[in-house]
Amino acid sequence: MIRSLFTAATGLTAQQFEQDVVANNLANINTVGFKKSRANFQDLMYQVQTKAGATSGTGVQLPSGIEVGMGVKPISTQKIFSQGDYQQTGNPFDWAIEGDGFFQIDDGNGGTAYTRAGSFKINKDSNICNSEGLLLTPALSVPQGTVVITVDKSGQVTATDSKGAMTQVGQLQLATFVNPAGLTSMGRNLYAKTDASGEASVGNPGVEGKGTISQYFLEMSNVNVIDEMVKMITGQRAYEINSKSIQTADTMLGIVNNLKR
Amino acid sequence: MAYDVSLMAAAMDQKIQQLQHVTHNLANASTPGFKAEHLLILNVPRQEGEPGTGNDTLKTMIVDFERGISQRTDNPLDLALQNDGFFVVQTKDGQAYTRKGDFTVNGLKQLVTQAGDPVVGEGGAITLGSGKIRVAGNGSIFVDQNEVGQLKIVDFGNRQALRNVGGGLYVDDGAAGVKRVDRPEIASGSIELSNVNVVNEMAQMIEIHRSFEAYQKIIQMLSDQDKLSVSRVGRV
Numbered sequence: 001m002i003r004s005l006f007t008a009a010t011g012l013t014a015q016q017f018e019q020d021v022v023a024n025n026l027a028n029i030n031t032v033g034f035k036k037s038r039a040n041f042q043d044l045m046y047q048v049q050t051k052a053g054a055t056s057g058t059g060v061q062l063p064s065g066i067e068v069g070m071g072v073k074p075i076s077t078q079k080i081f082s083q084g085d086y087q088q089t090g091n092p093f094d095w096a097i098e099g100d101g102f103f104q105i106d107d108g109n110g111g112t113a114y115t116r117a118g119s120f121k122i123n124k125d126s127n128i129c130n131s132e133g134l135l136l137t138p139a140l141s142v143p144q145g146t147v148v149i150t151v152d153k154s155g156q157v158t159a160t161d162s163k164g165a166m167t168q169v170g171q172l173q174l175a176t177f178v179n180p181a182g183l184t185s186m187g188r189n190l191y192a193k194t195d196a197s198g199e200a201s202v203g204n205p206g207v208e209g210k211g212t213i214s215q216y217f218l219e220m221s222n223v224n225v226i227d228e229m230v231k232m233i234t235g236q237r238a239y240e241i242n243s244k245s246i247q248t249a250d251t252m253l254g255i256v257n258n259l260k261r
Numbered sequence: 262m263a264y265d266v267s268l269m270a271a272a273m274d275q276k277i278q279q280l281q282h283v284t285h286n287l288a289n290a291s292t293p294g295f296k297a298e299h300l301l302i303l304n305v306p307r308q309e310g311e312p313g314t315g316n317d318t319l320k321t322m323i324v325d326f327e328r329g330i331s332q333r334t335d336n337p338l339d340l341a342l343q344n345d346g347f348f349v350v351q352t353k354d355g356q357a358y359t360r361k362g363d364f365t366v367n368g369l370k371q372l373v374t375q376a377g378d379p380v381v382g383e384g385g386a387i388t389l390g391s392g393k394i395r396v397a398g399n400g401s402i403f404v405d406q407n408e409v410g411q412l413k414i415v416d417f418g419n420r421q422a423l424r425n426v427g428g429g430l431y432v433d434d435g436a437a438g439v440k441r442v443d444r445p446e447i448a449s450g451s452i453e454l455s456n457v458n459v460v461n462e463m464a465q466m467i468e469i470h471r472s473f474e475a476y477q478k479i480i481q482m483l484s485d486q487d488k489l490s491v492s493r494v495g496r497v
Contacts (some may be wrong), residue, residue: 002277004284011288018291038334040363040375041292043285045427050320052422053436064421066300066322068278069285072292075375075428078365082335100393178391179366181338195368201391209392209405238290241459245284248470252277255477 003068004249010071011242014041017074018235025223033084033117033189034221036228037077044070079191081180084116084222086214092149093120093128096219099211101174104137104202105130105190112137113190114175114183114200116219132188140170153212155205174210175200269480275302275320276473282322283466286457294361294429295455297325297462326420329360329456331448337394338364338372341453343446346414349381350374350430356381358415361429363452372402372410376428382410396449414445 021039028034052065086096095118097103102114113134120136123129128140142149146159146167155172177183182196193200206212282300289295303319331341340362342348347358357378364380367373372380372387379386387402387410395403400412417423418438423431433439 002280004277004280007281007284007288011284011290014288015291041289042361042375042428043289043292043295043425046425048424052424052434060319064322064324065424066320067298067425068281069289069298069425069427071285071288076365078336078363078375080334080336176391178370178389179368181336181365182368196366198366198368198370198391234291237459238287241287241290241463242284244463244466245280245287248466249280249284251470252280252473255474256273259477259480261481 002249002253003070004245007069007071008242008245008249010044010073011245012239014072014074015235015239015242019232019239021077022228022231022235025228026225028221029223029225031117031189031221032119032218033115034223035079035081035084035116036221036223037079037185039074040076040078041072042075044073046070078181079183079185080222082222084219086217087220088216089218090216091119092151092215093122094118094216094218095120095151095172096214096217097174097205097211098214099209100180101176101205101210102180102191102200103130104173104175104200106135106137106139107190107192108134111192112175112200113186113192115189115191117189119218130189136172138170138173140172142169143167151213151215153206153214155213171204172213173202174205175202176208176210177201266480266483269476269483273473273476275318276469276476278320280466280469283462283469286462287459287466290455290457290459290462292361292429292455293363293452294329294359295457296327296329296360297455297457298425299323299325324421324423324425325456327456329454331451332454333450334452335450337396337449338366339450339452340364340396340412341448341451342414343448344442346416346442346445347431349413349415350378351381351386352378352430355432357426357430357432358417358423359429359431360453374428378430381413383413384410387412396447398446398448400445400447412445412447414442414447415439416442 018039021037025036046067046069049066055061105113105115107113120128122142126142128136140157143159145161147162148160150158157169159167159169178198182194183191184194186192203210279300282298286297301321350357350359363375364372370389390404392405401408402410422436426432
């Protein structure tokens with residue numbers, strides 16, 4: 001069989017994979033704290049048919065060899081942690097991180113998950129939790145009778161009761177990673193650390209390169225519709241071209257079959 | 262029997278090989294840092310007036326090292342070389358060279374390729390601490406304000422002697438003539454796209470397809486001739 005058929009098939013698979021990633025980005029365009037992914041590709045291994053410097057049948061030394069490539073494969077998907085846009089919400093429990101860092105969330109199984117989605121709530125035990133009910137780490141508990149809660153840039157959380165008395169509720173801490181692109185996505189806006197991301201470095205907002213907190217704001221997704229649409233168009237065309245390769249290879253096989261009438 | 266049939270069959274085989282290269286280029290039309298490859302079939306000069314024997318063609322592969330266009334990505338670890346040269350990568354099998362600049366960081370905080378091979382700087386692997394990473398235009402890498410390394414950029418006197426090992430990596434078997442690039446120009450936050458020219462590849466595909474068809478017709482004609490000569494000569 002003509003090897004081109006299989007090479008073109010790798011191209012089709014790769015473009016399909018690209019579309020999957022683009023579709024997920026677009027589906028999450030309004031997801032708070034969502035970070036877009038990018039599919040990375042690389043060319044597959046090569047088969048060496050003639051080595052460079054070998055002598056041809058006519059006694060001429062070849063200036064370069066012949067290597068036949070086998071197509072393309074997806075090598076990784078990478079999260080792009082660029083800043084998303086901010087949206088003002090007026091909700092005191094909406095906190096956006098300006099700069100690098102992640103909120104730490106207790107995943108309920110003794111582990112820590114990380115998120116940029118800062119839309120928090122209070123549960124029945126007056127602890128601060130995310131929309132799913134998972135607790136924020138370090139735990140913050142809002143005292144009874146609190147009227148106003150404020151979070152300053154450096155993550156100090158203060159509660160004010162109806163008489164105007166202020167209580168320190170606690171200090172919010174953020175985690176940063178050397179290689180945030182190495183975090184795995186757990187879905188539900190959460191990330192988990194891996195060997196590639198490195199250990200979390202935890203500290204107060206605004207210290208050692210960690211971002212600061214903006215209360216009453218949410219960070220929207222960082223998906224750029226135009227970029228994704230362009231990717232979709234180029235991906236679709238690339239898919240089409242690879243299918244043309246298959247068609248051509250197929251027609252040529254047909255021609256071979258018709259050699260003997 | 263007309264022995265030209267086998268000559269034509271060999272020509273068809275060459276076209277299939279050419280198609281393989283075209284297909285591979287098209288499959289990698291959106292692979293960053295990919296360089297298009299063309300299989301050229303050349304004629305070797307021969308004595309005037311003598312017919313060709315079919316053995317006097319010379320196949321040679323040319324890698325088109327033309328620069329691909331850069332695309333902005335806003336990821337500081339995406340590096341695009343703005344002039345000739347290659348990044349140096351330390352693979353398990355020794356040093357390799359690439360223009361595929363979509364780098365990332367591994368658990369040891371080293372700058373690595375997407376396949377996990379460390380990128381080589383002037384002083385070996387480049388270890389990034391924690392902090393804001395910035396790559397200057399001359400290849401110096403800064404974390405916050407401290408310089409942590411300098412990318413090593415090399416070029417070759419004869420790039421065609423490089424061997425392609427896949428993954429955007431090229432290996433020098435000693436014949437390419439490695440030389441340093443003293444003034445590299447690197448754009449951080451951009452990536453070099455594939456340099457495959459889709460229009461050219463499609464045109465080539467059509468050419469391959471049609472010549473293939475023509476060869477088929479010639480073979481059919483030759484075998485028709487054979488049939489005629491066998492049947493008619495027999496009748497006389």
